[in-house]
Amino acid sequence: MRRWNGWGEESIHATIDEGARGFLEEALGSxxxxxxxxxxxxxxxxxxxxxxxxxxxxxxxxxxxxxxxxxxxxxxxxxxxxxxxxxxxxxxxxxxxxxxxxxxxxxxxxxxxxxxxxxxxxxxxxxxxxxxxxxxxxxxxxxxxxMQRLRRLLSLDASSQLARFEAGVLGPDLEAQLRAEGWMLGHYPQSFEYASLGGWIATRSSGQQSARYGRIEALFAGGRVELPKATLDIPTLPASAAGPDLREWVLGSEGRLGVITEASVRISRVPEREDFVAWFLPSWERGQAAVQALAQARLGLSMMRLANATETLTTLKLAGHAGAIAWLERYLALRGCGEGKVMLMLGFTGGAAQVRAMQALARPLLRALGGVSTGTVLGRKWAAKRFRGVYLRNALWEAGYAVDTMETACDWPRVTPMMQAMEHAGRSALAGHGERCHAYTHLSHVYPQGSSVYSTFVFRIGRDFDSAWARWQSLKAAVSEAIVREGGTISHQHGVGKDHAPYLGAEKGATGLRLIDSLIREADPHGLLDSGNLRPSAARTQP
Ligand SMILES: Cc1cc2nc3c(=O)[nH]c(=O)nc-3n(C[C@H](O)[C@H](O)[C@H](O)COP(=O)(O)OP(=O)(O)OC[C@H]3O[C@@H](n4cnc5c(N)ncnc54)[C@H](O)[C@@H]3O)c2cc1C
CATH class of the missing domain: 3.30.43.10 (Uridine Diphospho-n-acetylenolpyruvylglucosamine Reductase, domain 2)
Structure with a gap:
């Protein structure tokens, strides 16, 4: 049974040990x-x-x-x-x-x-x-x-590598239906266990291995959308120069234009080999230089996930196994990755020869920046628990700590200032309430042009609803403002919803917002789907 007031299955319990608790108490107070x-x-x-x-x-x-x-x-x-x-x-x-x-x-x-x-x-x-x-x-x-009952695989065209699903299918069910036929989609947001295909499309989702398989924009080939007054069928074409792409109108529409009922997605054969390898680099600057160089060399890695020094430390502290971690840290320090080190998890996916070749190309580049590989041990652990880390939120709540995350994307020159501004905004917001905030960041979607920047904020919940709510509101507003001030998008992967709607104009501009509004009005003149997501509720004509 799914938890009604937290993340995931009720039978799955994450725990934090005494060492982790002590770490948090030192950072935030008990x-x-x-x-x-x-x-x-x-x-x-x-x-x-x-x-x-x-x-x-x-x-x-x-x-x-x-x-x-x-x-x-x-x-x-x-x-x-x-x-x-x-x-x-x-x-x-x-x-x-x-x-x-x-x-x-x-x-x-x-x-x-x-x-x-x-x-x-x-x-x-x-x-x-x-x-x-x-x-x-x-x-x-x-x-x-x-959409939860609409989960069927409707057709599979092996020659075009396309599968058509009802849009309510959840991640694990979708993958299981494809794997039964020897295929896969490869879309793995951290919320994979519960998120649906229609939700991914409606929010422009990004998966952990989107570097190989593509964000949902690349995977969504066409489908059917029930608009309030008509049905929109978008054919699957490998490419088209026939004017604006209707798929783009549906992607990120957040339920405002219509209900995505069926979607065709671009599928892949299950790869022969997949290695996740953890590297450590001596500093954030070296780490960022490494992922930028790897992305720009276009080696074809399936994942690059760079944690900053605080996130690296936090990950190691919350992992448990204090003895093994202490040994690892001694080894890394001897190899030049001491205090301030950053962890970089790399995914190599494909044919066996291709995986070997990618690793051979990446290795000298990383070593030149002082990188130390720890092989696939940590990578295997990460892969085995890739959807389990989220359960830590439940354990942290039970220890008295709230967790929120904010994310954006920007071009390379802005990445480090963005990270600093987001973390600073979070800490200042909580300081305004007389509280500390443990803020840390990773880059998980790295492009030749720039990167996503994903920050996590941990703070004490507060005695009652009013104080907890006020802390959260201050944090959300301060970090959102920092994101738009630093020239980032208000979301790289979570979407706009109601929480980010006030910041959408910073990216789209007044003309862009008017175009979005007129599209919504055209599709939904009576406001049937007027949820207030993406854009505030609008005036409407009578049904
Ligand atoms: C712990 C955690 C980790 C996450 N990690 C990631 C991540 O790594 N990457 C990422 O991209 N996101 C992530 N998310 C955010 C979230 O999982 C995504 O936004 C996801 O795409 C939402 O899908 P859903 O099916 O749950 O949609 P819902 O939450 O049910 O709905 C989201 C929006 O989509 C609309 N919608 C849903 N289905 C349809 C449909 N069939 N037709 C029209 N509109 C529809 C809804 O009306 C709503 O506006 C994470 C969330 C959590 C809680």
């Missing part, structure tokens, strides 16, 4: 976990559904107004979502959830919802971290359209 609200208490606070009996019985697909269904569908995984759930400050929830069994049910459902003057929000895996699923305020009832 944490005091607040008393979590029980599920029963949270459900008791749900407002009644505003749907009338006639609406409940007249829907073309059965609706659920079960409190737990409504609660689970109305929250994602942002820290704001966590705070509301953990403290039982539930706030807005949807009025009903609908679970279509077939994609054919969606067209009549949207037509009916429009006639009833409802709002509809599609929900995939509910892993959004930017407030996508919070129902908007207002008089109109909100229906969450759950």
């Amino acid at each position: 944490g005091a976990p607040p008393q979590d609200a029980s599920l029963a208490a949270a459900l008791a606070r749900l407002p009644a559904s505003r749907l009338s009996a006639a609406q409940l019985h007249g829907a073309p697909v059965p609706l659920s107004t079960e409190p737990e269904d409504r609660l689970r569908a109305s929250f994602g995984q942002s820290l704001g979502d966590w705070l509301r759930l953990r403290f039982g400050q539930i706030g807005p929830v949807c009025d009903a959830v609908i679970y279509p069994d077939t994609t054919d049910q969606i067209r009549p459902l949207l037509d009916w919802a429009r006639q009833q003057d409802l709002r509809v929000i599609p929900v995939g895996g509910a892993t959004s971290v930017v407030g996508h699923l919070t129902p908007p305020a207002g008089q109109r009832p909100v229906l969450m359209l759950s």
